[in-house]
Amino acid sequence: MATIEDVAKLAGLSRTTVSRVINNHPYVSEKKRSLVMNAMSELGYVPNSSARSLRSQKTEMVALLIPRVMNPFFSELIERMEMAAAENGYQLIICQTKYSKKKELDYLNLLKTKQVDGIILSSIQNDWNVIEPFLEFGPIVLCNEFEEDAHVPSVRLDQTYGGYISTKHLLDLGHRKIAYCTGGYKSNVAKSREIGFLKALEEFEVSFQEEFSFRNAFTIEDGREILREIITLKDRPTAIFTGGDEVAAGIITEAKRHGIKVPEDLAVVGFDNQAITELVEPSITTVYQPIEEMARKTFQIMMEKVNSKRYRQKEIVEYDLELIVRESTVKQGVLI
Amino acid sequence: MATIEDVAKLAGLSRTTVSRVINNHPYVSEKKRSLVMNAMSELGYVPNSSARSLRSQKTEMVALLIPRVMNPFFSELIERMEMAAAENGYQLIICQTKYSKKKELDYLNLLKTKQVDGIILSSIQNDWNVIEPFLEFGPIVLCNEFEEDAHVPSVRLDQTYGGYISTKHLLDLGHRKIAYCTGGYKSNVAKSREIGFLKALEEFEVSFQEEFSFRNAFTIEDGREILREIITLKDRPTAIFTGGDEVAAGIITEAKRHGIKVPEDLAVVGFDNQAITELVEPSITTVYQPIEEMARKTFQIMMEKVNSKRYRQKEIVEYDLELIVRESTVKQGVLI
DNA sequence: CTGTTAGCGCGTTCAC
DNA sequence: GTGAACGCGCTAACAG
Numbered sequence: 001m002a003t004i005e006d007v008a009k010l011a012g013l014s015r016t017t018v019s020r021v022i023n024n025h026p027y028v029s030e031k032k033r034s035l036v037m038n039a040m041s042e043l044g045y046v047p048n049s050s051a052r053s054l055r056s057q058k059t060e061m062v063a064l065l066i067p068r069v070m071n072p073f074f075s076e077l078i079e080r081m082e083m084a085a086a087e088n089g090y091q092l093i094i095c096q097t098k099y100s101k102k103k104e105l106d107y108l109n110l111l112k113t114k115q116v117d118g119i120i121l122s123s124i125q126n127d128w129n130v131i132e133p134f135l136e137f138g139p140i141v142l143c144n145e146f147e148e149d150a151h152v153p154s155v156r157l158d159q160t161y162g163g164y165i166s167t168k169h170l171l172d173l174g175h176r177k178i179a180y181c182t183g184g185y186k187s188n189v190a191k192s193r194e195i196g197f198l199k200a201l202e203e204f205e206v207s208f209q210e211e212f213s214f215r216n217a218f219t220i221e222d223g224r225e226i227l228r229e230i231i232t233l234k235d236r237p238t239a240i241f242t243g244g245d246e247v248a249a250g251i252i253t254e255a256k257r258h259g260i261k262v263p264e265d266l267a268v269v270g271f272d273n274q275a276i277t278e279l280v281e282p283s284i285t286t287v288y289q290p291i292e293e294m295a296r297k298t299f300q301i302m303m304e305k306v307n308s309k310r311y312r313q314k315e316i317v318e319y320d321l322e323l324i325v326r327e328s329t330v331k332q333g334v335l336i
Numbered sequence: 337m338a339t340i341e342d343v344a345k346l347a348g349l350s351r352t353t354v355s356r357v358i359n360n361h362p363y364v365s366e367k368k369r370s371l372v373m374n375a376m377s378e379l380g381y382v383p384n385s386s387a388r389s390l391r392s393q394k395t396e397m398v399a400l401l402i403p404r405v406m407n408p409f410f411s412e413l414i415e416r417m418e419m420a421a422a423e424n425g426y427q428l429i430i431c432q433t434k435y436s437k438k439k440e441l442d443y444l445n446l447l448k449t450k451q452v453d454g455i456i457l458s459s460i461q462n463d464w465n466v467i468e469p470f471l472e473f474g475p476i477v478l479c480n481e482f483e484e485d486a487h488v489p490s491v492r493l494d495q496t497y498g499g500y501i502s503t504k505h506l507l508d509l510g511h512r513k514i515a516y517c518t519g520g521y522k523s524n525v526a527k528s529r530e531i532g533f534l535k536a537l538e539e540f541e542v543s544f545q546e547e548f549s550f551r552n553a554f555t556i557e558d559g560r561e562i563l564r565e566i567i568t569l570k571d572r573p574t575a576i577f578t579g580g581d582e583v584a585a586g587i588i589t590e591a592k593r594h595g596i597k598v599p600e601d602l603a604v605v606g607f608d609n610q611a612i613t614e615l616v617e618p619s620i621t622t623v624y625q626p627i628e629e630m631a632r633k634t635f636q637i638m639m640e641k642v643n644s645k646r647y648r649q650k651e652i653v654e655y656d657l658e659l660i661v662r663e664s665t666v667k668q669g670v671l672i
Numbered sequence: 673c674t675g676t677t678a679g680c681g682c683g684t685t686c687a688c
Numbered sequence: 689g690t691g692a693a694c695g696c697g698c699t700a701a702c703a704g
Contacts (some may be wrong), residue, residue, distance in 0.1 A: 001450075001473070001681095003594035003682085004681065004683095005681080005682095007677055011692085012689070013691085014689070014691045015681090015682080015683090015684070015691085016684080016691055016692080017689090017690065018681085019682070019683055019684085019692090020683095022682095022683095023683080027689055027690085029689065029690095032689085033689085035698075044446065044448075046448045046449050047449065047681080047682075048390070048448055048449065048450050048680085048681050048682075049451045050389035050390040050451075050680085050681080050682095050685090051390050051681035051682045051696090052681080052682060053385070053389075053682095053696095054386040054387050054390050054680090054682075054696050054697065055681080055682050055683050055684090055695090055700090056696090057685075057696080059386065060453075061429070063427075068415060069405075069411050069412075069414045069415035069418065070408075070411050070412055070415045072411075073404075075404055075405050075406050075408075075411045076405075078360065078405045078414075078430065079404060079405035079406045079432065080586055082405065082430050082431075082432050083432065086432075086439075089430050091431075091446070091451065092429065093397070093427050093428065093429055093430075094414065094418050094429075094430050095418075095427075096378050096415065096419065096422075097419050098587070103422075109382065110427070111384040112380075113383065113384065113385040114337075114384050114385055114386055115386075115397075115427065116386045132392075137337070137689090163687080192697075196690095220614070220615065221610055234357045240684065240690055246611070251613050253614075253615055253617070256617075258688085274611075275556060275582070275610075276612055276615060278411050278589075279585050279589055279612055279615060279616055279641050280557065280615055280616075281589070281592075281617065286676085324689075325604050339697055339698085339699080340697065340698065341698095348676045349674080349675085350674070350680085351675090351676095351697090351698080351699090352674070352675060352676080352699080352700085353673090353674065353675075355698065355699055355700085356674090356699095358698095358699095359699080362673095363673050363674085365673065365674090366673090369692095383697080383698075384696085384697050384698075386697080386698095387696070387697035387698085387699090388697080388698060388699085390680050390681065390682090390696090390697080391679090391680055391697080391698045391699050391700090392698085392699075393680080394682090405676075416681095423684085480696090519699095521685075546675090605699045621675095651700075674703105674704085675702105675703090675704085676694080676699100676701105676704095677696085677701090677702085677703100678699105678700090678701085678702100679691090679698105679699095679700095680697105680698085680699090680702105681696105682695100683694105683695100683696095684693100684694090684695100685692105685693095685694085686691105686692090686693090686694105686698105686699090687689080687690105687692085687693105688689105688691085688692100
């Protein structure tokens, strides 16, 4: 593998001059510049990035911590984030915490060992006070997560609003017995949605019935089970708010098996606007989340932080969610 | 940030001894070892990985090249590959080529610049002769891809068999007018499936009708369009083989809108065994692919290559696919 | 068993 | 405009 030294020799110049050409420094005569360029291409020279990182204290890599990849929301987040990284000449390292505190800490260590310039957290397992000390070693930016006492940038979606509009939609349709079901891992995300949910109920002077509450629902199968639970209730809800389209899909398909009509007997709203919302019949009313904008903004802030080296500063960017009404809440004419 | 030098000073020893402790070398007395350990934890010392990489010529990172993340097949591949990497103490860098030759080359350069120890290709855009030269700089392992003239390891699924069993299934059910539709990007993958498809037809002495061929089908919407094309045909197929569950789902949902019964009027087989296969009604007959085993094996071979430093050696590991029969080909009793 | 020394490849003062 | 020399942090001979 050719080094900068080899290039210098071949060009009959010093390492310094070669380095200057590589880094586009001024004060290099055109003659020597082209001499260097020729030598570089002749040798197929490429700078060694470990050496560069050691010298510059920058790796041009960022780690993205997520609970897992196989969740359409996070898949899209990865896709968008990788694109944002690429546009900035950065590489993206994927870190699945699998909801484990230990794994999260292991990955946070990438900052200490200088394997990455910064860390984007889209999932938080540990208490903030155990994460905070890592800020000594580099920037941490929250994406789709939020911590009240964290003095770091946080780019997120207005989940409270999301919970509010979808619940209000159900209330506007006349529903008063509304079940609430959500996944737990989204921590603050789930909490915010619940606040919005309750706020809407309050506005309509409807009180929430605790037996209509379902937690830890993530998958299609979870949705199916929830429906089975619901039909055992004497007093059944007429509508249900879910924290994810998969869960909504599970509820809907299982409802059909049990002869429960959607939306007549049970209206269902999902969350995420995934592809399945248009596949299931009836199609699923859901909440669209502007993941691309969020990813872009997150990365942009990360670049700022990397350059400014000021990591501890609270800053919140919030994007609005959008309700997409489909057939699982409002019966529509059949299309031909 | 504390360096090895700081630790050595605090412990009153030399850098070498500290280094030996870090790397678990023998020949270090217990006394000094604990002296070093204490100094390390007191300073919160962690080795700088750029320095380590520069010295050892290893980065403990591997790049995974895929066309894009937001495709359930690749999402799962990423998820499994990240887990395999983590088990081996490696980090995984995600590289989306977006089907672009240039991007692929940019990412292959990670090998040259020594940012990664190896590259896993799950998608090939450029001709092999332009990829081959990169082998000078590190190992390349193919995963779910195949190149006849590439002298590198290739871990893949027997796509020919996959195409064969699903087509044979349709033939066994009595279908003789079978349409074929597939995505183009899977290059050799798609070709292999087609070979299996044709082989099955041949065994049943059925000839393929060219007007039943649809290319570049990837999405649900593509599936819908294909169905709309099909109904314009005078002579319609009675069954259709697709290269992906999304396409199959699109065909099925659109068929229902047009009053075409699945499977009675049109039998459909998908590919990938994604979650939607059980959501759509009728549920989709599909082909299961053992992605986890493939990812695991790929990474294991990568580790071998990284250590042995012998990169140019052909080696093929192939896993069988499995047909999963559901309602889109065989009408089943309604479950309650 | 332990310390001294010499680079890994690069960027950057600081002289010329 | 250009080059010599130092050091980023670490590991591995080599010599004791």
